Amino acid sequence: MEVCYQLPVLPLDRPVPKHVLSRRGAISFSSSSSLFGAPDPRQLSQMKAFLAFTCANIDSVCPKYTGDVRVRSQVGFEPERRISHPYLNIDFRTLHTRLDYGSTSESTAPERRVHRLLSFQRYLHSSRLLRGVPQQIPLHLLDEDYTGQARCMLEKVGNWNFDIFLFDRLTNGNSLISLTFHLLNQYGLVELFQLDMVKLWRFLVMVQEDYHSDNPYHNAIHAADVTQAMYCYMQEPMLAKSLTSCDIILGILAAATHDLDHPGVNQPFLIKTDHYLATLYRNTSVLENHHWKSAVGLLRETRLFSHLPAEDSLNMERELGSLILATDISRQNDYLSRFRRHLDQENLCLSNASHRHFILQMALKCADICNPCRPWELSKRWSEKVTEEFFQQGDIEKKHKLEVSPLYDREINTVGNIQIGFMTYVAEPLFAEWTRFSDTRLSQTMLGYMGLNKASWSGLQQEQASVSKEAELGSAGADTDGGAAARRDSVGATAAGGTSSKEIPQGSKES
Secondary structure (H helix, E strand, O other): OOOOOOOOOOOOOOOOOHHHHOOOOOOOOOOOHHHHOOOOHHHHHOOOOOOOOOOOOOOOOOOOOOOOOOOOOOOOOOOOOOOOOOOOOOOOHHHHHHHHOOOOOOOOHHHHHHHHHHOHHHHHHHHHHHHOOOOOOOOOOOOHHHHHHHHHHHOOOOOOOOOHHHHHHHOOOOHHHHHHHHHHHHOOHHHHOOOOHHHHHHHHHHHHHOOOOOOOOOOHHHHHHHHHHHHHHHOOHHHHOOOOHHHHHHHHHHHHHOOOOOOOOOHHHHHHOOOHHHHHOOOOOHHHHHHHHHHHHHHHHHOOOOOOOHHHHHHHHHHHHHHHHOOOHHHHHHHHHHHHHHHHHOOOOOOOHHHHHHHHHHHHHHHHOOHHHOOHHHHHHHHHHHHHHHHHHHHHHHHOOOOOOOOOOOOOOOHHHHHHHHHHHHHHHHHHHHHHHOOOHHHHHHHHHHHHHHHHHHHHHHHHHHHHHHHHHHHHHHHHHHHHHHHHHHHHHHHOOOOOOOHHHHHHHHO
16 A cells, blocks of 8 residues: 655645756656656646645655656665666556555456566566565656757657667666657557557556566667667658558567567577477477567556457457567578568569568568667677677576587687678678668668678677787797797706706707
């Protein structure tokens, strides 16, 4: 049960000081609310009876829950800590009811069990709530200066050089929520599909939460990066004039959820360790099936599409799954062969719904592995992150005496050779065919960056090889010089009569 301490209420006509409103955590709506089209906190503060605070302790404000305003607790407030789920303590109208009154009809035991099966992280959060353990996940609000910079970046969200790492810092670790909401709003999909804002916001928060922040690569920032790339592809002329609103919302949601609840290990690892997910999905597209079902679980839990006809809602879930399943890298050649066959026969017709869906699948596949096509600074950073995740799995396999997966042994592999191989055998064939389909400035830019990045990795490999060779030669030279010096010293000592001649062969032997 939530406890709200009522403080003395000032006269209603007395304005709240600006420095109180600007203080982090002062009111329920953050200073970033205008970024998402929400009311300005200072406008809300002028509405009577919305805030109650005391002059004796002007630095702390206790908002009152009025049933219409989202408030949060300040328990465990840590000013600068970044987390993957900063809005857990928001009392959304539906979430507030379900947390406080577990006996409501919407919060049934079977539903809670399904919810816990979807994500181990959210199972832990739920367990803490049920055990009465106080939440240690505070809500962090953005400074206005940072909000302005994030807004400026979103104005150029279609730029291929978009720095998702910088955007993640400017949004205080909420790049996936901010970017996805912005794109849905920019396309007018929120209004078109009559999406409830509370449900949508809750859905996006839960999606971001279900990405494991301790994964070096498969985390919420990667999902935001893929979503931004997907938007760039959907803005290409051939797609922009052909995609329907349903295609667009599915493309954005699929990109945002395509690696949901990724455990940080690959499918072969799950299979050889007899993981329950491998058994559940019969060793076929194990991770991708789990990402899809996790996304569907969140859609149903938040009831985001509950206002749509049941048939339409189910169809959207199936189409979402078809897009996410296409990201299975083990089926890369199947999709690439089909894509190449369509291009050879020139029979792609984007007025055909099935053809549009296939192109969306290919676009999502490109977005998922587009890191080699980014500018060098971004591409190198992503390469290091994905390789570190590979090496972490290899370390686990060594620890448990399992066969180490190819390219996952940090002792015999480098970032450079892994990336060069990936570009040569996976990325280049895919993006070459995409360029055949959509030969635009963006496609040429991506191929250009990939060529430069491949050359840069080759150069780094050669430099490392040269350094290693010089080190070996230097070591060998040092041994040779040391042997020669020992011989000279031994001969000199013998001539002086101070050392036995038996020491001379020893010096010669060392050389």
